[in-house]
Amino acid sequence: MRILIADDHDVVRTGLRQLLLERRGWEVCGEAKTGREAVAMALQTKPDVVVMDIGMPELNGLEAARQIRKGLPNTEIVILSLHLSDELVYEIVQTGVRGYVLKSDANRDLVNAVEALGMHRTFFTAKVSEMMLDGFCNRKPRTGQDGVARDRLTSRQREIVQLLAEGKSSKEVAVVLNISVKTAETHRANIMRKLELHSVSELVRYAVKNQIIEV
Amino acid sequence: MKREKLRAIREAVRASRGIPIALFWSSTFAGQLPIEQKGPKAAMTRVLVVDDHTVIRRGIQSILRAWPDWEIAGEAADGEEAIQLTRDVKPDIVLMDISMPRMGGLEATRAIRKVCPEVKILLLTLHDSLEWVEIALQAGARGYLLKSDTEGELVRALNVVAGNGIYVSPSLDADRVKKIIVDIGSTV
Numbered sequence A: 001m002r003i004l005i006a007d008d009h010d011v012v013r014t015g016l017r018q019l020l021l022e023r024r025g026w027e028v029c030g031e032a033k034t035g036r037e038a039v040a041m042a043l044q045t046k047p048d049v050v051v052m053d054i055g056m057p058e059l060n061g062l063e064a065a066r067q068i069r070k071g072l073p074n075t076e077i078v079i080l081s082l083h084l085s086d087e088l089v090y091e092i093v094q095t096g097v098r099g100y101v102l103k104s105d106a107n108r109d110l111v112n113a114v115e116a117l118g119m120h121r122t123f124f125t126a127k128v129s130e131m132m133l134d135g136f137c138n139r140k141p142r143t144g145q146d147g148v149a150r151d152r153l154t155s156r157q158r159e160i161v162q163l164l165a166e167g168k169s170s171k172e173v174a175v176v177l178n179i180s181v182k183t184a185e186t187h188r189a190n191i192m193r194k195l196e197l198h199s200v201s202e203l204v205r206y207a208v209k210n211q212i213i214e215v
Numbered sequence B: 001m002k003r004e005k006l007r008a009i010r011e012a013v014r015a016s017r018g019i020p021i022a023l024f025w026s027s028t029f030a031g032q033l034p035i036e037q038k039g040p041k042a043a044m045t046r047v048l049v050v051d052d053h054t055v056i057r058r059g060i061q062s063i064l065r066a067w068p069d070w071e072i073a074g075e076a077a078d079g080e081e082a083i084q085l086t087r088d089v090k091p092d093i094v095l096m097d098i099s100m101p102r103m104g105g106l107e108a109t110r111a112i113r114k115v116c117p118e119v120k121i122l123l124l125t126l127h128d129s130l131e132w133v134e135i136a137l138q139a140g141a142r143g144y145l146l147k148s149d150t151e152g153e154l155v156r157a158l159n160v161v162a163g164n165g166i167y168v169s170p171s172l173d174a175d176r177v178k179k180i181i182v183d184i185g186s187t188v
Helices: A012-021 A034-044 A061-071 A086-095 A103-117 A127-137 A145-152 A157-163 A170-177 A181-195 A199-208 B003-015 B056-065 B081-089 B105-115 B130-139 B151-160 B174-187
Strands: A002-006 A028-030 A048-052 A075-083 A099-104 B045-050 B069-078 B093-096 B122-126 B141-144
Touching: A002 A012, A002 A127, A012 A028, A012 A048, A012 B056, A012 B151, A028 A034, A034 A048, A034 A061, A048 A061, A048 A103, A061 A075, A061 A086, A061 A157, A086 A127, A099 A103, A103 B056, A157 A170, A157 A181, A157 A199, A170 A181, A170 B056, A170 B105, A181 A199, B045 B056, B045 B081, B045 B151, B056 B069, B056 B151, B069 B081, B081 B093, B081 B105, B093 B105, B093 B151, B105 B122, B105 B130, B122 B151, B130 B141, B130 B174, B141 B151
Parallel strands: A002 A028, A002 A048, A048 A075, A075 A099, B045 B069, B045 B093, B093 B122, B122 B141
Antiparallel strands: none
């Protein structure tokens, strides 16, 4: 089984690698430090499973997962997250991710999760399963203004929200995404209009609230 | 602030070129500058690893195992365990997270400084803010490293702290870090 690890912290990647390499026949085919690197490496190495942190610079784990699932429908993704959140679980499942492990439980759960996903089964940490049973599967579609607004954003727009919220200028966004400055500015204007935001600080608040970036 | 102390800091900083922001400052704590301590260490430096996440403890262990100078003295998952184990195994350095269940790293730092003042504490944390650096150093920590820093930086931080220096992550504003260290130094 070939596994790609994506986490921005060296210490965590090393710990994860150690943990995964204890299993015979498992191989770590790459290590990425940002979501963007993870997408590029995944497309290049076509791993069976990607172990993906949520909070990463430039492109967060959720967006990266979305892009990987789009390009590589056979690659499974297990999300690693520091905190458990109802919203996050909802988003994750929508993205097509079928594994969720808390960092605090990684030592116990990660190997089982990767094993299950390798066979295209699901693995959700015990607390997540409880949450699902608590009825989040049956809940009504979200109505809050932010939820609606977020659903209206395209994947590309969410990517740009993250970069802008991280303090990048339109020009820097253009360089990162390999698009023209004019296009980046148009995206930015569209996003601000859609979300009815008027300043970068409002955009940052939106990004934090919707877990596009972590603080 | 005494003029000679300032000069000593300046010299130590100059001597640490190549280590951009690691600040060697030890005259107050140890009365000895790290530059005088160069050369191979006589024995291995024993490190107690404290973090509530097993994956992180494993990561640290695996990184340190690759170097001949370091030995893992033990592992703890919270501040209370850290204090107990520090008493029992007497490590040279406690490498400790700040946010942990039951008792966090800052409270444990203060307690360890009381019961085992010779043990040096290096904090490894997600909090990248200068306010936390100030609180940590005031609590008696000798080093402040971020979890987003590289593996190489972890080893560098341990080296600085083992050599009686003060280490603060290069990801934080160097000038303001210097000011914090000088301010604390003048009140110690």
